[in-house]
Amino acid sequence: MTQQIKSLTESRPSSAAKTGGIGGYLRKVFAIVAKDVATELRTKEMVSAMFVFSLLVILIFNFAFDLRAENLNTVAPGVLWVAIIFAGMLGLSRSFILERDQGVLDGLLLAPIDRSAIYFGKMIGNVLFISVVEIVVLPIFMILFNQPANILPMLVGVVILGTIGFASVGTLFSAMAVHTRAREVLLPIMLFPVVVPVILSAVRLTSAILDRTPFEEVSHWLTLLVVFDAIFVAASFMLFEYVVEE
Amino acid sequence: MATQTAVTQQEQTTTTGGSFTYGHALTIVSGVLMIAALYMALIWAPDAVNLTAPAERAAQRIFYFHVPAAWIGFLAFIVAAVASLLYLITRKQKWDVWALSSVELGVAFFAMVMLSGPIWAKPTWNVWWTWDPRLTISTISWLLYIGYLMLRGAVDNPDRQARFAAVYAIIAAMSVPINWIAIRWWRTIHPAVVLPGNNSGAQGGFGMSADIRTTLIFCLFAFTMFFITLMYHRIKLENLKRRVETIRQQIIYQ
Amino acid sequence: MGDLTFLAAGYAVFWIVSFVFIYTLVSRQRNLEKEVQVLEQLVQQESETE
Numbered sequence: 001m002t003q004q005i006k007s008l009t010e011s012r013p014s015s016a017a018k019t020g021g022i023g024g025y026l027r028k029v030f031a032i033v034a035k036d037v038a039t040e041l042r043t044k045e046m047v048s049a050m051f052v053f054s055l056l057v058i059l060i061f062n063f064a065f066d067l068r069a070e071n072l073n074t075v076a077p078g079v080l081w082v083a084i085i086f087a088g089m090l091g092l093s094r095s096f097i098l099e100r101d102q103g104v105l106d107g108l109l110l111a112p113i114d115r116s117a118i119y120f121g122k123m124i125g126n127v128l129f130i131s132v133v134e135i136v137v138l139p140i141f142m143i144l145f146n147q148p149a150n151i152l153p154m155l156v157g158v159v160i161l162g163t164i165g166f167a168s169v170g171t172l173f174s175a176m177a178v179h180t181r182a183r184e185v186l187l188p189i190m191l192f193p194v195v196v197p198v199i200l201s202a203v204r205l206t207s208a209i210l211d212r213t214p215f216e217e218v219s220h221w222l223t224l225l226v227v228f229d230a231i232f233v234a235a236s237f238m239l240f241e242y243v244v245e246e
Numbered sequence: 247m248a249t250q251t252a253v254t255q256q257e258q259t260t261t262t263g264g265s266f267t268y269g270h271a272l273t274i275v276s277g278v279l280m281i282a283a284l285y286m287a288l289i290w291a292p293d294a295v296n297l298t299a300p301a302e303r304a305a306q307r308i309f310y311f312h313v314p315a316a317w318i319g320f321l322a323f324i325v326a327a328v329a330s331l332l333y334l335i336t337r338k339q340k341w342d343v344w345a346l347s348s349v350e351l352g353v354a355f356f357a358m359v360m361l362s363g364p365i366w367a368k369p370t371w372n373v374w375w376t377w378d379p380r381l382t383i384s385t386i387s388w389l390l391y392i393g394y395l396m397l398r399g400a401v402d403n404p405d406r407q408a409r410f411a412a413v414y415a416i417i418a419a420m421s422v423p424i425n426w427i428a429i430r431w432w433r434t435i436h437p438a439v440v441l442p443g444n445n446s447g448a449q450g451g452f453g454m455s456a457d458i459r460t461t462l463i464f465c466l467f468a469f470t471m472f473f474i475t476l477m478y479h480r481i482k483l484e485n486l487k488r489r490v491e492t493i494r495q496q497i498i499y500q
Numbered sequence: 501m502g503d504l505t506f507l508a509a510g511y512a513v514f515w516i517v518s519f520v521f522i523y524t525l526v527s528r529q530r531n532l533e534k535e536v537q538v539l540e541q542l543v544q545q546e547s548e549t550e
Contacts, residue, residue, distance in 0.1 A: 483528055497539060
């Protein structure tokens with residue numbers, strides 16, 4: 001852990017930490033992502049928990065809603081996104097809790113890195129972890145709901161955009177929630193109302209893909225999703241430093 | 247007696263000059279306006295023309311308080327967001343006090359909206375609740391406000407509490423317009439009454455005559471004064487609370 | 501005038517919520533004033549023991 005932080009600080013002398021342009025910045029972001037990935041690869045705790053959890057959600061929905069063939073296409077998008085959102089919540093909370101418990105966050109803050117780089121690093125890390133779960137869940141979902149493989153690329157696109165939207169504000173909020181009591185409960189309470197547009201857009205787009213609805217009819221949802229992602233990545237990135245300052 | 251003067255001095259030092267008269271004046275003006283608004287809404291305003299059932303006709307008058315409450319609820323949101331932004335920039339306590347007070351008032355006003363809505367809906371559309379756009383966005387906004395208060399309650403460190411709350415308020419306020427659009431697209435039963443000449447045949451909609459509009463605007467004005475008065479008192483209370491807290495710390499850690 | 505129950509209930513909502521809110525303001529004010537009393541006593545005691 002400390003070696004990885006050292007490599008961050010040694011990649012640039014402190015006086016030049018804020019210079020080095022886009023390349024240097026991207027390198028720092030990448031270093032943070034790499035650190036998180038390496039940590040997770042060691043234990044694989046978080047990703048396996050998320051994966052099992054999302055499968056459980058699909059299973060429970062199957063029983064709870066008695067998913068017979070006629071109902072399938074109506075509920076399928078909802079089931080997929082509930083599974084993704086709940087697994088995502090798990091991943092979001094864990095990424096900051098681990099850091100805090102090991103004092104890594106303090107180490108990161110001491111290093112001469114622009115705070116916003118920490119945000120991007122964490123956010124991309126979160127997107128990656130949720131994506132890993134999605135990569136496994138999507139094919140299972142398609143099999144369970146009898147979908148042909150040619151819709152996969154479009155589905156993947158929607159899933160990525162939705163995940164980015166979810167993780168953008170989620171990373172910011174989980175950085176706050178980690179300092180509170182009852183953090184597991186507080187994060188969903190804070191996050192869900194804010195990401196409603198993401199859920200609505202994603203579910204509508206997924207329905208359209210499954211129903212083979214022409215694109216023009218749902219293009220406004222895609223616009224909304226992209227606009228949401230742009231606005232909230234920007235806003236979260238700007239507000240992040242106010243959350244982690246000490 | 248001594249404590250009375252001590253508290254009086256407290257109040258006078260924590261607010262600008264002439265605090266007693268300001269507070270009392272606001273309260274009286276506000277009270278008078280609200281009673282006038284009540285009279286206008288219940289008695290002066292004419293019955294809406296194209297409504298048939300007597301219960302529906304009577305209940306329509308709820309609209310005169312329900313709509314202003316909703317507008318003020320959203321205004322409180324804007325005030326909270328602006329105050330939060332100002333707090334993050336200037337770090338002056340005053341803005342944090344404004345944000346907190348505004349959100350609390352927002353919760354109160356949205357509670358009015360959420361409770362009066364179904365009561366109006368039942369005789370009008372014969373259902374207590376629908377997931378129509380305005381009800382849904384009000385629910386979400388209410389939950390956002392409550393989330394703010396819960397977040398504040400869960401953070402002990404006062405500086406962090408103020409900072410986190412400010413960040414949350416800004417994100418929450420930004421999410422409201424986007425939520426509004428998304429929910430609008432998602433569903434289209436709320437009476438389309440705001441502009442005259444609108445399709446008043448829309449389910450439960452009613453024609454807006456000039457008198458109805460006048461009443462609505464007057465009630466909106468009364469509610470705005472009510473909001474300002476409540477803000478004034480809430481802010482004063484919060485300032486007193488923080489002052490007392492500071493003094494307590496000073497005494498204990500002498 | 502038809503059935504006034506709903507109308508009455510609707511308006512009752514506004515007054516009840518307002519009064520609850522105002523009541524919390526007033527009671528919090530009273531508690532703070534009591535606390536000021538306690539603090540002033542503490543200050544008096546401290547200055548007496550000096």
